[in-house]
Amino acid sequence: MTAIVRIDDEVVEVAEFIRLLKLTGQFDGLIEQLVRDKLTVHAAIKQGIRVSEEDIQERADQFRRVRGLHRATDMNHYLDALGVSLDEFEHFITDSLYQEKMLETVGAPAAIEEYFALNSPRFDAIEVSHIVLDDEGKAKEMISVLQDDPDSFAEMAREHSIADTREAGGVIGKVLRGSLKPDIEAKIFNAAVGDMLGPFASPDHSCFEIFAVTGKYPAVLDDDVSSEIRRVLREQWLMARAQDHVIEAR
Secondary structure (H helix, E strand, O other): OOEEEEEOOEEEEHHHHHHHHHHOOOHHHHHHHHHHHHHHHHHHHHOOOOOOHHHHHHHHHHHHHHOOOOOHHHHHHHHHHHOOOHHHHHHHHHHHHHHHHHHHHHOOHHHHHHHHHHHHHHHOEEEEEEEEEOOHHHHHHHHHHHHHOHHHHHHHHHHHOOOOOHHHOOEEEEEEOOOOOHHHHHHHHOOOOOOEEEEEEOOOOOOEEEEEEEEEEOOOOOHHHHHHHHHHHHHHHHHHHHOOOOOOOO
């Protein structure tokens, strides 16, 4: 077995390290990321994406600058301390570039625009506030009062809500679809600005929630939405690649 660290006379070997990762729940996440990286590199090479010597050198120089390794001897000492050869370091840099270039292709502006055109309602946003109470009778009475006097919502939230948002007058702010429980979300996104909805009971009926719709924002392809679409496209692409391979954790 290969030892990875020594503590006085105790040697920690690779098998023990892997066992610790598994028991602490970190192993699966690391393996998943490793598989994703490998699949992305394989796809990039298959698609004919090129990584030039200049690309590798520029990224290696950036790596050194970030870590303050300004001389060749500093870099050599750094790699020696890690037990990593220069060839292994170059392989790491090359794979990183393949991954970036492949994922840039997957999340290209044209692909983002096409996805948005087909799925724009998914990125609608709504602005809401809420009041959470621990008694259904009080909640029903509260919404009756609020429907007659909607301007008192913030004050009522500060006085009566048991949610963390009480000090902010119950303000949750702007949320996208998928941020709320599906049964509640459908009703809230179909409501008009100024509508009061609820009370909605929690699964165990221990609390009851009232919502006020304070703003509606139809989807716009801004930086935030583009970033989310890029993430979705990459996730879908990686899932599709995984289905093309036999993957086993050993």
